[in-house]
Amino acid sequence: QVQLVESGGGLVQPGGSLRLSCAASGSIFSLYAMGWYRQAPGKQRELVADIISGGSTNYADSVKGRFTISRDNAKNTVYLQMNSLKPEDTAVYYCNAGLGSFASWGQGTQVTVSS
Numbered sequence: 001q002v003q004l005v006e007s008g009g010g011l012v013q014p015g016g017s018l019r020l021s022c023a024a025s026g027s028i029f030s031l032y033a034m035g036w037y038r039q040a041p042g043k044q045r046e047l048v049a050d051i052i053s054g055g056s057t058n059y060a061d062s063v064k065g066r067f068t069i070s071r072d073n074a075k076n077t078v079y080l081q082m083n084s085l086k087p088e089d090t091a092v093y094y095c096n097a098g099l100g101s102f103a104s105w106g107q108g109t110q111v112t113v114s115s
Contacts, residue, residue, distance in 0.1 A: 002026040002104045004095045009109030012085055016113070020080040022095030022106055030073040033098045036080045038091035038111075045094070049080060063089075085113045 008020040020036065035050035049059045049069040057069050068081040078095065090113050095106040 001102075002029070002032065002097050004097055004104055004106035006093065006095050006106045006109040009093060009111045011112045011114065013115050014086060014113055016085050017081070017083045018085065018111060020082070020093055020095075020109060020111075022078045022080075024076045024078070024095075024097060026076070028099075029076040029097075031099055034069075034071055034078040035096040035098070036069060036078075037094045037096055038089075039094070039108075040088075040091040043091075048093070050096075051078065082111070085111075087113045089113050 003025040005023050006020060008018060010018060012018055031053050033050060033052045036048040037045050038048050039045040047060055048063055049067055051057045051069045051071050066084045071078045091111060092108040093111050094108045097104045
């Protein structure tokens, strides 16, 4: 089972940037599809972006052009670069690893966008 640990959340002003990191344990990280999800208070968890083992990416319409997902297989880490942040991006951000029917979640990191 892969263990995921997120970091990089915090408080940022509108228009600012943050980079989230998700470090994974295990030796087959490169095979996993990795994703970032978020959940705002009172709302369902939603996909923000994902990246498959081959490097193809997918983004929610609400973050296209502002967020970038990337992975470093040598470091077993996936990143989410978030630019031009908006108050509506405020949420707990979760890292997800998937391989076949297997899925694992991190504990989440809070991102708050406020002036």
